[in-house]
Amino acid sequence: MGYNIEKQKKTQRQIAEAYISIYEANPYAKITVSQVCKKAGVHRSTFYLHYDNIDFMLREIEDSIFEEIEKYFIKIHLMDFDKIRREYLEGTDLDEIKDFYFQNKHLLRTLLAPYGSPCFFNKLKKGIVECFEWILYRSKLDMGSRPEYILSSMATGIIDILYNWLKDEDMEIEEIAKIIIKIFTQNPFLNQ
Known part of the structure; x- marks a missing residue:
């Protein structure tokens, strides 16, 4: 019985990997079951x-990767952002987040690509905005009467930064984290 379950999981993983492979080069709306089955080497009924x-x-x-991302959102809620703002990540351990992004960079890069499904982008953006709202609430910061515009813009910018980083990989995660924290906590054009 255990073998059969493992075989089913392996087949499901194989199908998902085939889909992601096709998704890298094609808009999600143009991908067919036939293409995925051919790439995965399985029958349509499978x-x-x-x-x-x-x-x-x-x-x-998308849901499975977002469940993992949500764990980091919860950790962010618990961080002392005043200290992070003052010290720019000195003493803040990013290894766990770094490992997650490196293990999933291929999938994240594909899901965030310009031709991708807007569902994942919107879900991620909403999660980032909620983190910001929580931080603002905890820090008793005021962004005026319409913070949703500022937060939406900042979240979109952060997703774009993450996508470019995943695509180019020419920066360390600590540098990316500093840029994101700087965008959120002060004018990004000021010198450190």
């Missing part, structure tokens, strides 16, 4: 044993 349709599979992939 695909439908695991997923209702191609959109369901994409949502399942």
Whole structure:
């Protein structure tokens, strides 16, 4: 029985990896079940044993990675941002976040690509905005009468920074974290 479950998980992983591989070069709306099955080396009926349709599979992939991201959002809620703002990450351990992004950079880069599904982008943006709102609340900071515009803009910028970093990989995560913290805590054009 255990072997069968492992085999099913392996097949499901194989199908998802085939989908992601195709998704890298094609808009999500143009990907078909036939393409995925051919790439994965499975029959269509096998695909439908695991997923209702191609959109369901994409949502399942997005949800699984977002569950992991949410764990980091919770940790961010608990961080002392006044200290981070003063010391720019001295003493802040980013190894766990770094490991997560390096293990998932291929998938994240694909999900955040310009031709990707807006669902993941919007979910990630909402999570970042909620983190910012929590930080503002805890820090008793005031961004005026319409903070949603500022927070939305900042969240979009942070996602763009993360996407470019995942795409180019020419900076250390500590540098990216400093840029993000600087954007959130002060004018990003001021010298350190």
